[in-house]
Amino acid sequence: xxxxxxxxxxxRGQPVDLCQLFEAEGAYVWKSLRRLGVxxxxxxxxxxxxxxxxxRRLDDYDPSRPVRPWLFGFAMRLAMRxxxxxxxxxxxxxxxxxxxxxxxxxxxxxxxxxxxxxxxxSALEAIDMSRRAxxxxxxxxxxxxxxxxxxxGLPVNTGYSRLRAARQDFAAAxxxxxxDEGER
Numbered sequence: 001x002x003x004x005x006x007x008x009x010x011x012r013g014q015p016v017d018l019c020q021l022f023e024a025e026g027a028y029v030w031k032s033l034r035r036l037g038v039x040x041x042x043x044x045x046x047x048x049x050x051x052x053x054x055x056r057r058l059d060d061y062d063p064s065r066p067v068r069p070w071l072f073g074f075a076m077r078l079a080m081r082x083x084x085x086x087x088x089x090x091x092x093x094x095x096x097x098x099x100x101x102x103x104x105x106x107x108x109x110x111x112x113x114x115x116x117x118x119x120x121x122s123a124l125e126a127i128d129m130s131r132r133a134x135x136x137x138x139x140x141x142x143x144x145x146x147x148x149x150x151x152x153g154l155p156v157n158t159g160y161s162r163l164r165a166a167r168q169d170f171a172a173a174x175x176x177x178x179x180d181e182g183e184r
Contacts, residue, residue: 016058022051025071028141032072035136036079037125046082050074069143069151076133076152083129119177126173127166134159135166 030047038046053074061070124132133152137143138159149159 032075069147073151123173127169131166134162
């Protein structure tokens with residue numbers, strides 16, 4: 001199998017091979033689940049669960065369309081179900097948002113990057129899931145709105161409305177989490 005281009009829809013125009021899809025998009029799914037509020041301790045299991053769901057729905061995928069928005073739809077639904085189940089079991093969301101730091105960076109750069117990641121993840125937690133999904137897909141993943149709307153099953157204008165509101169929510173959350181920013 002030839003290596004897949006990360007930015008291009010990797011399976012566009014090709015039949016879907018689940019192993020190839022997992023290799024190409026497993027890291028993207030993991031990051032998406034994390035951005036949707038899944039605790040680090042559950043990411044590996046939920047990533048695998050997502051690909052099991054994908055396997056059952058492979059016939060629904062249109063290979064002429066980008067695969068990432070389609071996968072993100074699975075991630076959003078899975079993250080929402082996971083959050084509901086955790087609430088029923090009275091689990092507390094994890095507060096530590098640690099991720100692997102860049103080994104090539106200096107210690108102070110690693111600390112700053114880790115703090116920035118924590119800030120972003122905490123700010124994302126403050127956004128309603130329906131808005132957060134559009135925000136992550138558009139502003140973080142760089143997907144076009146028509147693909148986001150199709151993947152999430154909503155009108156394009158609703159997608160833009162949610163994106164605008166999510167940007168406002170995100171900015172407000174960052175201001176709340178970093179109150180000293182206005183003094184600089």
